[in-house]
Amino acid sequence: MEFKISDKMRNMKPSIIREILKQMSDPTLISFAGGNPAADSFPAEDIARFSDELLRQDPVAALQYSVSEGVPSVREAVRAFANRRERVAKENDGVLITSGSQQILDFAAKCLCNEGDVVAVENPAFLGAFNAFRSSGARLAGVPMEDDGVNLAALEAVFAAPEKPRFFYCIPNFQNPTGKTMSLAKRRAVYALAVRYGVPVLEDDPYGELRIAGGPVPSIKSMDTEGAVIYAGSFSKILCPGMRLAYCVCDKKLMAAFVVAKQCSDVHTNVWAQRVCEAMLTRTDMDAHIREIRKIYAAKAALMMEQLDEKCPQVRYTRPEGGMFIWGTLPEGADMPAFVRECLARKLALVPGNAFMVDEEAPCGSFRMNFSTPTPENIVKGVSVMAGVLAAQGL
């Protein structure tokens, strides 16, 4: 039978990253292309201990159906965790436990966009967000990134356009792919524009806990007195991603629609994961655990930057204050796709920067490097491969 795929799904292109990752079964390949957290950061022993206790003492509490919003005691623990340093979840906000933060991006588009509506996005930004929005039939309006976050004039122009965007998507901390952090001044300005134009902000914060340099910057959600910000927090980088566990904090009026979307999408999030997370949050010192993760990431980031400085001085790159990514830019006029292709031929995977652009066809001289997944040895080897290709291409 011939299937007639819906317009919104037929127009989705296969992800460049997925195509690259398909070649990853080659064990001799070094990957700077992934986005996996470092496996040695997983609190595997605690998870095993709490899981075992739960499944022996109260299996039905992990195995039976639950409510779409998330297990009530888990929601309480998550709210306390989110609010432990700043006020993310306010009185009028609900907390929804989701199957990873990808699901929050999916719900935002589903609940706020009719097919053809516009969503404003940082450009470049996380490809999985673009695809989630497109899969609801949304069109993307990219707002260029500067070193301290989006270009505000361009953002205001998009907000003021006749087709007002349904929301604005941004990753203020250690952005994927650029590693850039939005300044406090820009966060305040973005919030003010959002309120002035009535455009909600979807603040995606999967990396916020992974700060390795500089001081914390308040989240946009913490400034939110108008219920204008949808906050997406994740446990993928501070516990583990295989659990698929994240949380959304937003105004209860919008949350009601998200809960219906959750019911329609997968009924509720895996209960075992919720309960194990609750035990981690309430019975371990999460901040001590997060400090250990930061040490791992800080060492890997420092090594990659040191190697780049030493071997690839012609590559400009962002020095990230956290997260998992470094954004490299080749000298003016260089052929970035040819550089990435040749690196792959020499067994080093990088992601071409245009994979993260709203318009993948536009010229782009940048590429993304991940430092959380490769071993220190492979970080050294991989940067040497880059240096060899730069030399071979006369860059």
Add this chain to the structure above:
Amino acid sequence: MEFKISDKMRNMKPSIIREILKQMSDPTLISFAGGNPAADSFPAEDIARFSDELLRQDPVAALQYSVSEGVPSVREAVRAFANRRERVAKENDGVLITSGSQQILDFAAKCLCNEGDVVAVENPAFLGAFNAFRSSGARLAGVPMEDDGVNLAALEAVFAAPEKPRFFYCIPNFQNPTGKTMSLAKRRAVYALAVRYGVPVLEDDPYGELRIAGGPVPSIKSMDTEGAVIYAGSFSKILCPGMRLAYCVCDKKLMAAFVVAKQCSDVHTNVWAQRVCEAMLTRTDMDAHIREIRKIYAAKAALMMEQLDEKCPQVRYTRPEGGMFIWGTLPEGADMPAFVRECLARKLALVPGNAFMVDEEAPCGSFRMNFSTPTPENIVKGVSVMAGVLAAQGL
């Protein structure tokens, strides 16, 4: 801030069942309204054992990111399980591991429907399916149920209508809510109509393993030589629902779109659940386990039917050959909503039949009873409440 909810989500009504279940915190209430599997059917000890082994011996295999299709070895184990008695997954079919079968219903609408497109559905049928389809902006064309499945003339009329449905949704085994099973002749006829009119069949089979009477009837998917059937299988009723684990079997061409939808929706299914399920399928005697579940369900169904025969002879009901539900119908002219309301006032929850109808406002004299969740004692008490209300209402 005022949120402008998308048309498709704004028009979703809160589920009647959810509203009823909200009253369930009252511990004196007896519920025939839920759809939970019996907790004593969960293989809790095996799950605890395999989980512990996995998390101690190879935690990264449970905790790291994985591929959207599902862990390859899990997909292989699921394919073998699905094909152990009949050929569900054929050469041209892919297997996708999903976060519960609700997600398959969501993907079918997302991948096959533009907003406003028509989906044909058994009427009445599973409310969660209706809501999943509506949340993609689909409109529903209900096809009346008869004792042996849908009315074929009505189905053909819907297939032949100018707005051809994008697919046809049915639950051939022990349907929710009616408990009815589609006959072999009707399955063949439905398949033939699907091929003739080019309308894919979405065969939802969450209860198929829970047969308590009669002999097995081949799935529609097993007849599928044209790649016209999308099969949804679930582990919620034979392992446990809290894991959120199900699988979709369909033609690889359509599966490619489903995999993109999966990537956009929640990236991949919880890996712990996938690995534990794999161990259950490959290292335990699942058929022996399923025989034990059937015994529990057969005893509960028999008790409820015996009680209905004895105390409520004026209620006609379907004698299900499996599943979890009995569909009761009041004498002609009775006021079903008043009956359900009065039962609730006397602390027995039933679901009014119109909750499962495409048009919830249409008159309906039926209601749904669940026998898997209540204890035997509560089955006896609950049917006595019904008898008291029937007497009080002069029925």
